[in-house]
Amino acid sequence: MKVPGSRMPGLRGWKAESLPGVTAVARIDRRTKRLTKRLQPGEIAIIDHVDVDRVSAEALVACGAAAVVNTAAGISGRYPNLGPQILLEAGVPFIDNANRELFERIKDGDVVRVCDGVVYLDDDIVGKGDEQSIETVEAAMAEARAGLAVQIEAFAVNTMEYVRGEGRLLIEGVGVPEIRTSMEGRHVLIVVRGYHYKEDIATLRPYIREYRPVLVGVDGGADALLDAGYQPDVIVGDFDSVSTKALTCGAELVVHAYRDGRAPGLERVHQLGREAVIFPATGTSEDIAMLLADDKGAELIVAVGTHGTLEEFLDKGRPGMASTFLTRLIIGSKLIDAKGVSRLYRSRITTPQLLLLVITALITMGVALSLSPIGQTWLNGLQDAWNAFIFWLVGLFS
Structure with missing residues (x-):
């Protein structure tokens, strides 16, 4: 993507369109999910970001990134992550393994040019990396698949460590805080x-309308609910990727804290003038949201956007995802993935709704008959029969 017909500051009089590659404003952040909040189309x-995951890549594409420069390994070989492939399939140039000095040499908002894996600021080369292609990514993915066994073993070890540290929380609910929002006997989304x-949220609209579940947003999930037109009842997380609008919408706040109490x-x-409940745990925020709902007596827990497969756990990019595996195991059949609900759920038709449907059908048939020649003949015969009945009835009393 190029900036047409404009002089870009710092390019010493050259027009951006006369230079090869992509010339645009640079946005810099070591955390991708933080960057996507302010990344504008064409930047x-x-x-x-080591092992660019699917969700991050989709967010970058949705923001309209003109190019992505990564100072880490986009595919480290730990597992076959899908992020780089998604970027390239969307037509976004992806430069990998660029030198980390970019974060010192480029300021947020500088106009830079990216061409053939080289990053330019003015006429100076400030960084170099590997410009990836579909072919190079596919080759790296093939190598990563060969190393999955090692990751599965590491995942199992981490799972056992989590059991040792959080066994009482998982099994007995020790440490789950009290909250104002009632979940007893209700569905929790x-x-x-x-x-x-x-x-998934779009698919669940009939379910939400009918069952009115308690709505729990995990960090940015609260913004997802607001964007869909719903008011979250509870927001859980460390609040690093949730908007101020969500935090001040009136939902009850549960802060995910470290085991030592730091939150x-x-x-x-x-700072926003709100109060919050603290939930110390070593797992992820989605784990404590599920444990909270389970401990507070939820009848059913419906999960949207959560992680349920090994690929999704690894794609999250941190060993703590083993806790999610155990959390799902503990909660058991009470937990249903949103995709399962969309397959199983059918809206219930009530008696008044069925009666209204029958009446509507009868009216439609009547209108159709009145407009057709056969219908007119039939209606005339019916009218004659009615008149004959009235005359007969009058004759009985005369």
Whole structure:
């Protein structure tokens, strides 16, 4: 993507369209999910993201990134992550393994040019990396698949470590805080901004309308609910990727804290003049949302955008995802993935609705008959029969 017909500052009089590659404003952040909040269409994203995951790549594409420069390995070989492939299939140039000095040499908002894996600021080369293609990504993915066994073993080890540290929380619910929102005997819908969350929420609209579940947003999942037109009842997370609008919408706030009591998200809550409940746990925020709903007596927990497969766990990019596996195991049949609900759920038709349907059908048939020649003949005969009945009835009393 080029900036047509405009002089870009710092390019010493050259027009952007006269230079090869992509010339645009650079947005820099080491955390991709933070960057996508302010990345505008046509801008270049400079990130530091090992194993670019699917959700991050889809967010970059949705923002309209002109190019993505990564100072880490987009595919490290740990597992076959889908992020780089998604970027390239969307036509977004992807430069991998660029030198980390980019974060010191480029300021947020600088106009840079990316061409053949080289990053230019003015006429100076400030960074170099590997410009990926579909072919190079497919080759790296093939190598990564060969190493999956190692990742499965590491995942199993991490799972056992989590059991040792959080066994009482998982099994006995020790440490789950008290909240104001009642979940006893109700359905609870937990929304994480993960795979296909928008489609899942859209699919569940009839379910939400009929059952009115408690709506729980996990960090950015609260914004997903607001974007879909719903008011979250509870927001859970460390609040690093949720908007101020969501935090001040009136939902009850549950801050995910470390086991030692440190809660980085609590400071932001207090700055906004809100209060929050603290939930110390070593798992992920989606884990504690599920454990909270289970402990508070939810009849059914419906999950949107959460992680349920090995690929999704690894794609999250942190060993703590083993806790999600165990959390799902503990909650058991009470937990249903949104895609399962969309297959199983059918809206119930009530008696008044059925009666209204029958009446509507009869009216439609009557209108159709009145407009057709055969219908006119039939209606005339019916009218004659009615008149004869009236004359007979009058004759009985005369």
